[in-house]
Structures are given as structure tokens and as C-alpha cells.
Amino acid sequence: MLYFIDIFGVVAFAISGVLVAQSKRMDPFGILIIAFVTATGGGMLRDVLIGDTPVIWMKNPVYVYLIFGATVFGILFRSKIDYLRTSLFLFDTIGIGLYTVIGVEKGLTAGLAPPICISLGIMSACFGGVIRDILCNEIPVIFSREIYATACFVGASCYLILLKLHVPTNINFVISVLVVIIIRLVAVRFKIALPSVYKD
Amino acid sequence: MLYFIDIFGVVAFAISGVLVAQSKRMDPFGILIIAFVTATGGGMLRDVLIGDTPVIWMKNPVYVYLIFGATVFGILFRSKIDYLRTSLFLFDTIGIGLYTVIGVEKGLTAGLAPPICISLGIMSACFGGVIRDILCNEIPVIFSREIYATACFVGASCYLILLKLHVPTNINFVISVLVVIIIRLVAVRFKIALPSVYKD
Amino acid sequence: MLYFIDIFGVVAFAISGVLVAQSKRMDPFGILIIAFVTATGGGMLRDVLIGDTPVIWMKNPVYVYLIFGATVFGILFRSKIDYLRTSLFLFDTIGIGLYTVIGVEKGLTAGLAPPICISLGIMSACFGGVIRDILCNEIPVIFSREIYATACFVGASCYLILLKLHVPTNINFVISVLVVIIIRLVAVRFKIALPSVYKD
Numbered sequence: 001m002l003y004f005i006d007i008f009g010v011v012a013f014a015i016s017g018v019l020v021a022q023s024k025r026m027d028p029f030g031i032l033i034i035a036f037v038t039a040t041g042g043g044m045l046r047d048v049l050i051g052d053t054p055v056i057w058m059k060n061p062v063y064v065y066l067i068f069g070a071t072v073f074g075i076l077f078r079s080k081i082d083y084l085r086t087s088l089f090l091f092d093t094i095g096i097g098l099y100t101v102i103g104v105e106k107g108l109t110a111g112l113a114p115p116i117c118i119s120l121g122i123m124s125a126c127f128g129g130v131i132r133d134i135l136c137n138e139i140p141v142i143f144s145r146e147i148y149a150t151a152c153f154v155g156a157s158c159y160l161i162l163l164k165l166h167v168p169t170n171i172n173f174v175i176s177v178l179v180v181i182i183i184r185l186v187a188v189r190f191k192i193a194l195p196s197v198y199k200d
Numbered sequence: 201m202l203y204f205i206d207i208f209g210v211v212a213f214a215i216s217g218v219l220v221a222q223s224k225r226m227d228p229f230g231i232l233i234i235a236f237v238t239a240t241g242g243g244m245l246r247d248v249l250i251g252d253t254p255v256i257w258m259k260n261p262v263y264v265y266l267i268f269g270a271t272v273f274g275i276l277f278r279s280k281i282d283y284l285r286t287s288l289f290l291f292d293t294i295g296i297g298l299y300t301v302i303g304v305e306k307g308l309t310a311g312l313a314p315p316i317c318i319s320l321g322i323m324s325a326c327f328g329g330v331i332r333d334i335l336c337n338e339i340p341v342i343f344s345r346e347i348y349a350t351a352c353f354v355g356a357s358c359y360l361i362l363l364k365l366h367v368p369t370n371i372n373f374v375i376s377v378l379v380v381i382i383i384r385l386v387a388v389r390f391k392i393a394l395p396s397v398y399k400d
Numbered sequence: 401m402l403y404f405i406d407i408f409g410v411v412a413f414a415i416s417g418v419l420v421a422q423s424k425r426m427d428p429f430g431i432l433i434i435a436f437v438t439a440t441g442g443g444m445l446r447d448v449l450i451g452d453t454p455v456i457w458m459k460n461p462v463y464v465y466l467i468f469g470a471t472v473f474g475i476l477f478r479s480k481i482d483y484l485r486t487s488l489f490l491f492d493t494i495g496i497g498l499y500t501v502i503g504v505e506k507g508l509t510a511g512l513a514p515p516i517c518i519s520l521g522i523m524s525a526c527f528g529g530v531i532r533d534i535l536c537n538e539i540p541v542i543f544s545r546e547i548y549a550t551a552c553f554v555g556a557s558c559y560l561i562l563l564k565l566h567v568p569t570n571i572n573f574v575i576s577v578l579v580v581i582i583i584r585l586v587a588v589r590f591k592i593a594l595p596s597v598y599k600d
Contacts, residue, residue: 034543053448054449110254113261143234196227315461319464339537397478
């Protein structure tokens with residue numbers, strides 16, 4: 001089950017990368033690279049900073065195949081992909097929730113302090129998109145749409161608190177991922193954003 | 201003493217990140233990230249390239265708290281922060297001097313050759329700002345205001361030369377940091393820059 | 401022989417960085433950094449992701465001297481360098497071929513799967529230019545001129561196939577590097593590009 005969700009997450013992230021790369025009119029190679037960093041960039045950065053190398057996609061070629069497949073799919077069905085936007089958004093949101101908790105877990109395994117684990121959760125979920133935007137020469141979109149990151153922050157904190165309360169890991173995992181997903185869905189549905197810090 | 205200067209350096213770098221992020225009208229999350237990379241980016245890159253992981257801020261959560269505090273401060277006192285510019289510039293300059301020598305020391309500890317140690321000193325002091333500018337979609341400001349990096353270069357070389365001359369480490373440290381600080385202050389005060397390489 | 405080609409490759413990459421940095425009117429320090437990342441960025445990224453640190457140029461200061469020399473040369477002979485464009489293009493192409501096979505070899509040594517080794521070959525040859533373009537605030541040029549990367553892909557695959565066929569390493573090395581070089585030269589000479597994925 002988890003394995004399938006992980007796969008969905010990677011594919012959803014990859015396709016979101018394909019869409020951005022195509023809007024920049026990149027060639028097939030550029031599209032593939034953008035898909036790749038969108039899907040793996042956050043986890044890759046996390047692993048390098050912790051020192052857990054070779055990074056995950058090098059240990060398991062399945063990721064390379066998946067992202068390659070998603071890129072070919074995205075290129076072939078470019079015009080049809082608009083119909084899939086809702087499903088993609090859902091996969092993407094599930095992926096974010098999942099990546100957040102996986103990031104926190106990695107931090108705990110490495111024996112790091114709670115605030116660091118939360119940072120790693122947010123990094124895993126958000127920095128694929130940050131690297132994608134840098135490669136596309138844009139200011140990362142996440143720096144001005146904060147609910148995305150805030151959802152990860154709340155989910156990551158929730159996981160650590162429930163862990164402290166000795167909630168079984170499986171249940172904790174599901175609850176925390178759901179927290180991320182629900183916050184993001186509700187925020188997008190009702191257009192909720194943090195108050196601006198700019199008066200003018 | 202050193203500890204306090206280190207803290208001042210981190211805070212000064214973080215606040216300089218807050219100011220840049222606000223000029224790009226980022227949201228609170230974006231501002232926090234920019235503050236974070238400005239303060240830790242140079243040392244983080246250095247540690248990753250040497251292979252000294254997990255990187256420093258993961259081992260000591262104090263950095264996370266400091267940067268979080270500096271970000272909140274910078275957002276709350278946005279309009280007042282202009283009065284602090286001179287103090288900030290001073291902290292920033294002290295931070296640069298300190299980071300330079302710390303970077304050189306790290307290289308020596310890892311058994312690297314002198315020119316590599318100098319590179320690591322410059323990297324530690326300057327690349328937080330470089331990553332900040334990349335995330336803000338600007339050409340790094342340091343690439344066209346070279347005295348900043350030149351000061352680090354001279355300070356780092358000074359440290360290695362005095363080490364060779366068997367000057368005690370404490371005294372060497374203070375002298376080399378002061379060299380960086382004085383070069384930068386004098387250069388800014390008298391608007392000194394290297395001659396341009398462009399005729400037209 | 402190999403050593404000389406490696407040196408030519410580094411110098412050619414560094415000078416291509418100098419040319420780009422000068423077109424952005426950077427100061428001498430900025431030019432040096434761009435030359436540095438262009439020549440070492442791909443290999444540096446590869447080594448960090450595999451976990452083979454300290455990265456190569458830290459272990460051998462010759463790279464630092466070479467790049468420094470190439471930068472000084474590029475700045476001094478800025479106006480004359482146009483006459484060298486053909487030679488530079490040739491060195492650059494040889495460098496790409498060489499870096500590709502070295503990257504594949506590194507992956508094999510680390511015990512990674514074939515598709516990962518191919519990715520590492522492409523990364524070694526192409527990502528110096530990608531990081532250069534990011535620092536210069538451009539969308540990486542390689543994302544819209546794909547023959548460059550395609551040549552690396554074919555050369556890397558060729559190396560793995562010939563290895564499987566028990567072709568002696570020396571011969572395999574020469575053949576695979578030549579494959580990259582010839583594909584690139586032919587593609588540039590006859591203006592060959594992959595078909596566009598955009599209809600409009």
C-alpha cells in the first residue's frame with residue numbers, strides 16, 4: 001500500500017515538473033531533468049545534508065524508470081493532461097504528506113533533534129519544487145504560497161507529538177499524512193492564506 | 201566571547217537575508233528560508249563538499265532557534281530596521297571575518313592543501329549570500345562587488361602565513377579576522393574597488 | 401596522454417565559463433567562480449551525490465591552479481579569444497566525452513546499476529554548464545539544445561555495452577569517448593536536433 005502511494009507521489013511530482021518544463025518550452029532532455037529534480041530533489045538534498053549517500057534514487061533504479069515513464073507520458077499526452085489536473089493535484093498532495101513524514105523519520109533515524117526533524121520533513125516535501133523553479137529561472141513559487149509549507153510543518157509536528165504520546169507508528173503515520181493532506185485541501189478549497197506581512 | 205561573535209554573525213547574516221526576501225515581497229515561510237540559507241549556506245556547502253555531515257546546524261538546534269528569532273524580529277521591526285543598518289553592517293562584517301577563518305580551520309583539520317583551505321574560507325563567508333541571491337532569482341551581488349571576496353582571500357592567506365610563522369593560534373585568529381574586517385570597512389568607506397576588466 | 405586530455409578538458413570548460421561570465425560583465429572574482437563551477441561543477445555534484453567526499457578538486461590542488469590560470473588567460477586575452485573559438489570548441493567536446501566516461505566509471509566503482517551509471521556520466525559532462533547558467537541567472541542552455549546531452553547518453557550506453565561484451569577497458573574508453581565527440585561534431589556541423597515536442 002505504502003509502496004503504491006510512494007510511486008504515485010513520485011509520478012505526480014514528476015508530471016508536475018513536466019508541465020512546468022513544457023511551459024518553458026524546454027526540449028525532451030530538459031523536461032526529463034526537471035521532472036527528475038521535482039520528484040527527487042527534496043529527498044536528495046535531505047540525504048546529502050544528513051550524509052546518507054549514495055542518495056536514494058541511486059540505490060533503486062525503479063525511481064529512474066518511473067520518472068522516465070512519467071516524462072514520456074507527460075510529453076505524449078500534453079494536450080490531454082488538463083483533464084487530469086484534479087487527479088494530479090490529489091496525488092501531489094498525497095505525495096507531499098508522505099514525503100513530509102518520511103523526512104521526519106529519516107531525521108529521527110539519524111538521531112537528530114525535533115526541530116531539525118521538522119525541517120527535514122518540510123525540506124523533503126518542498127525542495128523538489130524549489131530546485132525545479134530555480135532551474136526554470138523563477139523565484140520558487142512556494143516562497144509566496146505558504147500554506148503548502150505550513151501544512152508540512154503542522155504534519156511534521158503532529159508526527160513528533162503523537163510519537164511522544166506513544167501512539168503506534170502505523171496509526172501515527174496515517175494520521176500525520178492525513179493532517180498534511182487535509183490542511184492543504186481545505187486551504188486550497190477555501191483560498192486560505194497566512195496574513196500578509198506587507199502593509200503597502 | 202567567540203561564541204557570542206558567532207551568534208552575532210549568524211543573526212546579522214539572517215537579518216540581511218530577511219531584508220532581501222522582504223524586498224522580493226516573499227511570505228513568512230519564504231523569508232525564513234532565505235534567512236536560513238544566508239546564515240548557514242556557506243558553511244553547509246563547505247561541509248557537504250568536505251564530507252563532514254550531518255551539516256553543522258543539524259547537530260546544534262541553537263542555529264535554528266536563532267535564525268527563527270532573527271526572522272520574526274526582522275518581520276516585526278521591518279520599518280525600524282533602517283536605523284540598525286550600521287550595526288547590521290558591522291555584525292555582518294565581523295561575521296564574514298569569523299566565517300573566513302573558521303572555513304580555513306576546517307580545511308586544515310581535514311588535511312587539505314593551502315589553496316583549498318583558502319577557497320573553503322572564502323566559500324564559508326561568501327556562499328550564503330550567493331545561494332540567497334540564486335533563490336531570489338538575482339545574479340549573486342558578490343560577483344560584481346569583489347572587495348568582499350578579496351577581503352576574505354587576504355584574511356585567509358594571512359591566517360595560513362602566520363600559522364607557518366608559528367604565531368600562536370589565538371593571536372593569529374584575532375589578527376586574521378581583523379584583517380578581513382579592516383579591508384572591508386576601508387574599502388566600503390573609501391569606495392575602493394578592483395579595476396574593471398572591461399574597457400567599453 | 402589521458403592526463404593531458406583531462407587538463408585540456410578542465411581548461412576548455414573553465415575558459416567557456418570565463419566567456420559567459422564576461423558577457424554578464426562580472427568582476428574578476430565572479431569570473432573565477434563561474435570558471436570554477438563550469439569546470440568542476442558536474443564532477444562535484446556527482447561526487448557529493450555518491451558520497452565520495454572530499455570532492456576531487458580538494459584532493460588535488462592542480463585543478464585550482466589550472467582554473468586560476470585559465471581565468472587570468474581568459475581575462476587578459478579577452479579580445480583575442482574569438483580566434484580560439486574553434487580550438488576551444490574542440491577541447492570542450494573532448495572534455496565532454498572524457499567526463500562522460502569518467503562519470504560512468506565512477507558509478508561502476510561505487511557498484512551502482514547501469515541506468516544510474518549512465519545518469520552519472522551525463523551529470524559529470526553536463527552539470528558544470530547547468531550550474532554556470534544558474535549562477536548567471538539563465539535557464540540552462542542545455543535544456544533546449546539536447547544533442548549535447550544525447551551524445552553523452554549514447555557514449556555512456558556504448559561504454560556499458562562494450563564492457564558487457566568484454567572489450568578491453570582501454571579500447572572501450574577510446575571508442576566511447578570518440579562516440580560522444582563524433583555525435584556532437586556531426587550534430588553541430590549539420591545542425592541536427594531532436595524533433596521538437598511542441599506543435600505550436
